[in-house]
Amino acid sequence: MIKFLLKCVLLIGFGSAIAATKPEDIKQFTLKNGMTILVVEDHSIPNANMYLFWKVGSRNEVPGITGLSHFFEHMMFNGAKKYGPKQFDRVMEANGGANNAYTTENLTVYTNWFPADSIEKMFDLEADRIQNLAIDEKMVESERGVVTSERSTGLENSNVRMLMEEVKGSAFRAHPYGWSVIGHQSDIDSWSLKDLKDFHRTYYAPNNALVVISGDVTLKQVKRLAKKYWEPIPAQQEPQKVRTVEPEQKGERRVYVQKPSASSANIMFAYHVPETSHEDYYPLEMLANILGNGDSSRLSRSLIDEQQLATSVFTYFPRAFDPNLFYVYAVAAKDVDAKKLEKALIKEINKVIRDGVEAKELAKEKNSAQVDFYRTLSTINGKSNTLGTYALFFGDHKKMFSAVQDMGAVTAEDIKRVASAYLRKANRTVGILDSAEDSQEEDL
Amino acid sequence: MKLVKRIIGASLALLSLSSMAAFKIPVYEKYKLDNGLEVYLMQQTEVPLIDISLTIKAGAIHDEKSYGLANLTGESLMFGSGKLSKTEIEDKLAFHGAELYSSTGMESSDLSMSIAAKDQKEMLKLLQSIVLKPKFDKDEFDKFKKRLSNQLIQRRESPRNVIGSVFGKMYYGEHPYGNPVIGDLKSIEKVKLDDVKSFYSKYYTPNNAAIIVVGDFEKKSMKKQIAKLFSNWKGQAPKAKVLPLVNPKTDSNVWIINKEDATETTFMIGGKGINSSHPDYVAAEVINTILGGRFTSWLNDELRVNSGLTYGARSGFSDHSVAGSFAISTFTKTRTTFEAVDLALKTYEKLWEKGIDAETLASAKAYVKGQFPPDFETSGQLAALLSRMWVLGLDDSFINDFEAKVDSLNVESANKLAKKLFPRENLQFVLVGKALEIKEKAKNYGKIKQMDIDKFTY
Secondary structure, eight states, X not given: OHHHHHHHHHHHHHHSOOOOOOGGGEEEEEOTTSOEEEEEEOOSSSEEEEEEEESOSGGGOOTTSTXXXXXXXXXXXXXXXXXXXXXXXXXXXXXXXXXXXXXXXXXXXXXEEEEGGGHHHXXXXXXXXXXXXXXXXXXXXXHHHHHHHHHHHHHHXXXXXXXXXXXXXHHOXXXXXXXXXXXXXXXXXXXXXXXXXXXXXXXXSGGGEEEEEEXXXXXXXXHHHIIIIITTSOOOOOOOOOOOOOOOOOSOEEEEEEOTTOSSOEEEEEEEEOOTTSTTHHHHHHHHHHHHSSTTSHHIIIIIIISOOEEEEEEEOOOOSSXXXXXXXXXXXXTOOHHHHHHHHHHHHHHHHHHOOOHHHHXXXXXXXXXXXXXXXXXXXXXXXXXXXXXXXXXXXXXXXHHHHHHHTOOHHHHHHHHHHHSOGGGEEEXXXXXXXXXXXXXX | OOEESOOXXXXXXXXXXXXXXXXXXXOOEEEEOTTSOEEEEEEOOSSSEEEEEEEESOOGGGOXXXXXXXXXXXXXXXXXXXXXXXXXXXXXXXXXXXXXXXXXXXXXEEEEEEEEGGGHHHHHHHHHHHHHSBOOOHHHHHHHHHHHHHHHHHHTTOHHHHHHHHHHHHHHTTSGGGXXXXXXXXXXXXXXXXXXXXXXXXXXXXXXXXEEEEEXXXXXXXXXXXXXXXXXXXXXXXXXXXXXOOOOOOSOEEEEEEOTTOSEXXXXXXXXXXXXXXTTHHHHHHHHHHHHSSTTSHHHIIIIIITOOOSOEEEEEOOOSXXXXXXXXXXXXXGGHHHHHXXXXXXXXXXXXXXXXXXXXXXXXXXXXXXXGGGGOSHHHHHHHHHHHHHHTOOTHHHHTHHHHHHHOOHHHHHHHHHHHSOOSSOEEEEEEOHHHHHHHHGGGSEEEEEETTTOOO
């Protein structure tokens, strides 16, 4: 019966015109325990998702427990009261669902994707691990091995990962953004059961979460299930604020990483920039794209195409609750000296500071933002992930819908201003990864 | 920086493991122009976007000994066309927020474009010009070749990047499916612009191509545009290549790829698989879901969850039209290399020794069906699906009968098929890691061949 019904929904879904999601299609409600839930009804496929955004990431850690947020992302799958070890995944998959999770400096996000008719099971599974996670000692030990493998495979396979860890560590000397999300190996080896229990109680409280559900569901159904499964979970005291403010950087910092198997130099620049809710966010994001996003970007055109000094370049400007970094990355072409590439990068950045950007570059960014917005709206996952991101980093999910307009308001002058304000030498950390030993010959 | 819990489905590129389940393919229209070009039109109106795939049946299997020729040809189309230079094309696309990728696979090449519906006229014209009027600019070609060589060298820094092509070469040997798609350092060096031009003239012809348009467009006007732009395309490709059989393996080989500064060993173990249009392909996918195709699969459960040896372990079949391979893949720290290899083998043996029980089979069936619809949610995904079906010669039943095929599997047939479809004897091993520490024990698994990661050419 249900299967038959599903098929009908499916056929109707494809046959009729489905309109793109509008701001008024997003429904929001808050449970008595403070848990906020956004719902997007989208019947284009007979599936739905559930994105749980927990406001905890590596910025909430302290020395000794670095990497614990990410470790928790793993532990949340290792058994609770009703659903014991392995049961979360087994029950979910047997119900046609799949899941994943990711941790950043700011957030831990759990993602469930499932046939819409399994939705009640998803609420049940989540309620169990939110309220009654069993932190079993044996599981903790085995999971340390898994995370250690994850850490080392990242370092083994990715120069970016290896270099970034060092650059962040140098760019921040006070704020927790200084350590990598995966944490120090010594902390992974040694955090205690008590550390884990405290962490779960503090951060996995319903009042510290935002949930977005998109897909073939109804608001009424979601409300009923949320009340039944999640509202009984008690709220906790608000977690402590992150107090540390990174002191101003007074001059360029440099790090060098030797990796014998590197075949050419990798360079990373990191500049301190404000938090995402700051008014300079969009000018900086557009600057990041103009510099390093795609073949037509300035760095790509100049360093890869014209001068052939690099084989790849990109910029990375992550969203953040606290002031964080604006990254520029380049991989040198064979036999190109790191110094030469570094100079060429700086020259391009300085051009923006000196001459600003062209009107057509601005127009390009605005047009791309519009098309990308539609790409986001074309999947239920794009909707959930992006709505959650805007709600948390910009303070309101509706900002997702005005993003294109907000970018439209940015002027060439704004971009020149932020480039001059932030992409300065004194505000920069330079990291170089290469195969040679950091030789002391010149010192002697 | 994001750290993701699972890597299932994300790495070790040789394997294609698309989960497919209960779903009907959306309505589309298919017709042929007089010059032989196949046209597929599928309307999707949720967002004002259009995805276009122009697919050519020319891939690495057509390289002959010039490994990378098909790939270089696909890339060369982007070096300027008609009156536009390479950078002018890039600027034009970027200005419209359009994306255009040239990608080459084992059996086909594809230009895929994602555009705003309102730009369709201009962007279709641009696509036509790129495919039909390439300039094959010499300077751009030389620059690209140099960059590609650089990138091939850089790829060797990451075991995960190279292990798939090494396994392919090892398993298929001189068979065309063993050709490295991106190419080989030595062969790329030798490829001349004239080789690219003749490959283009030979294979980039309307009777060897399909144009697939999915998204928010008006059908009548789209048909008109396509007729106007592509009717004058001329040429005849040679008859489709008949691929030889893959020689069966009669012994086990172990290829060790030495990486001096490795802290872990990345490995693949595999053998004979099946082709994509094999009548039991769906059954094989369901069984593989149990073995190594999802988080709770036997392999991931044993190697990750129970033992903490790795961050992820998986298995899967290749996606080729006439023959196929199967492989298990994972990684672990150097010290536990053989603990992991043995555990992988022991877990794999369960297919023969213990078999699949009813509960596990029911779960796998629910899983592949439940995870199917999101794979075909966007215009881009649907365009890629139609392109793949065209290349591999699959009809709508490939999608439409999926649920029935999954449902028809029972414990008895699943166990019977598992023993038939998965290779048990003469397994092949690739280990990328520190040779000094793993070589001795590796001898127990087969005939050893050792190479340095920074020396081999693909």
